Amino acid sequence: MEARMAENLDRTSKIPLNIAVTGGSGNGKSSFVNAFRGIDDNDDHAAPTGVRETTIEVKEYPHPNYPNVIFSDLPGIGTTKFPASKYLKLVGFKKFDLFIIISVDRFTENDAKLAKEIKKMGKKFYFVRSRVDIDLQSEQRKKDFSEQKTLAKMREDCVKSECLKLIHVFLVSNHHIHLYDFSLLQDTIERDLPDHMKDALLLASPSIFPDIIEKKKKFFQRQIWGLTALSGVVAAVPLPGLSIGVDLALVVGAVTHYVVGFGLDIPSLRRTADRTGISYDELKAVLQSQLAAQEITKELVTKVILQLSSRAALLVAEEVSTFIPIVGIPLSMAFSAATTYKLLKLFLDVLAEDAQRISDRVLKAILTPVC
Numbered sequence: 001m002e003a004r005m006a007e008n009l010d011r012t013s014k015i016p017l018n019i020a021v022t023g024g025s026g027n028g029k030s031s032f033v034n035a036f037r038g039i040d041d042n043d044d045h046a047a048p049t050g051v052r053e054t055t056i057e058v059k060e061y062p063h064p065n066y067p068n069v070i071f072s073d074l075p076g077i078g079t080t081k082f083p084a085s086k087y088l089k090l091v092g093f094k095k096f097d098l099f100i101i102i103s104v105d106r107f108t109e110n111d112a113k114l115a116k117e118i119k120k121m122g123k124k125f126y127f128v129r130s131r132v133d134i135d136l137q138s139e140q141r142k143k144d145f146s147e148q149k150t151l152a153k154m155r156e157d158c159v160k161s162e163c164l165k166l167i168h169v170f171l172v173s174n175h176h177i178h179l180y181d182f183s184l185l186q187d188t189i190e191r192d193l194p195d196h197m198k199d200a201l202l203l204a205s206p207s208i209f210p211d212i213i214e215k216k217k218k219f220f221q222r223q224i225w226g227l228t229a230l231s232g233v234v235a236a237v238p239l240p241g242l243s244i245g246v247d248l249a250l251v252v253g254a255v256t257h258y259v260v261g262f263g264l265d266i267p268s269l270r271r272t273a274d275r276t277g278i279s280y281d282e283l284k285a286v287l288q289s290q291l292a293a294q295e296i297t298k299e300l301v302t303k304v305i306l307q308l309s310s311r312a313a314l315l316v317a318e319e320v321s322t323f324i325p326i327v328g329i330p331l332s333m334a335f336s337a338a339t340t341y342k343l344l345k346l347f348l349d350v351l352a353e354d355a356q357r358i359s360d361r362v363l364k365a366i367l368t369p370v371c
């Protein structure tokens, strides 16, 4: 039973998702790989940026919390001098689920040929135009500057050639992913992926966007029913001061998933601190759940449950009647399942709120430039 529970929780973290990132030399491939994974360019696990790479090697960069999601930093097709079909063979295209093609100003004929080949192989590709922040900044000097018009022109200019006309381009700044089209890109890829891979991408996506936090919350919510149905037949542990037993092992496992999924574990928060320049202590100060930035142990969870017990017991009374006919098990077990269900919902809510607090703090810092 324990094994089935673990399997239920871990399944999504095991689904492999391989994302290839390609484009000309210096276009921001490595920066994109780091930005998506929420890793600072100076981190030990970062893809090295700002260094000219001429090797043909494909380098893999797993997501720090979900190593099943791997970003591969590919040499640009232009640097290899191979035709598109040969290039794809060389980089081992079969293992990739999708391709991100990055440019800084204009996509080339080579990019178009590559996209055509990728499509022929039945895979998806996405055109990303990076360094939007830099170009906007230089345009800002002009008297009649309009951000919207400049962005529209950028989008138009980078697909000038005939064969690229109908291609959607995502405008991105790898240094400020909350701006422009990064979130649209994430959402588009997620929608295009087969169902079992959608959740893998979602969990590995940065929790800086409120809509991603909400989608993650919904994903975890969908799992709660299945988890608590299992908990009905697992021996519940009676907690002192609480009349109803709680499946503690299950709660600890689930809460750990929530904390990691929302990027609220200690290493993730440290990475957010490094990327944003906000100190770790400042980030920690906005947390309220008592579960974030902590090691999730049975002791910690018990402590928090007991603090919440009056609230939880009240909530159980409303819910238990909906459980009995569905679960069809003895009343004591139904109570246990109902309590576990309520607790998981409660913990998920407070952790999603903490994730939102971190996102608010980060966005506030970014949007309030230091003079």
Ligand SMILES: Nc1nc2c(ncn2[C@@H]2O[C@H](COP(=O)(O)OP(=O)(O)OP(=O)(O)O)[C@@H](O)[C@H]2O)c(=O)[nH]1
Pocket: 023, 024, 025, 026, 027, 028, 029, 030, 031, 032, 048, 049, 050, 051, 052, 053, 076, 130, 131, 132, 133, 134, 172, 173, 174, 175
């Ligand atoms: N401002 C800004 N700078 C960027 C952006 N993307 C990349 N850069 C910078 O551009 C330079 C090159 O970026 P890399 O990520 O190393 O580019 P690359 O495509 O991996 O380069 P090679 O591996 O040499 O082909 C670095 O100094 C980055 O910091 C962006 O969106 N905005």
Ligand SMILES: [Mg+2]
Pocket: 029, 030, 031, 048, 049, 050, 051, 053, 073
């Ligand atoms: Mg690079």
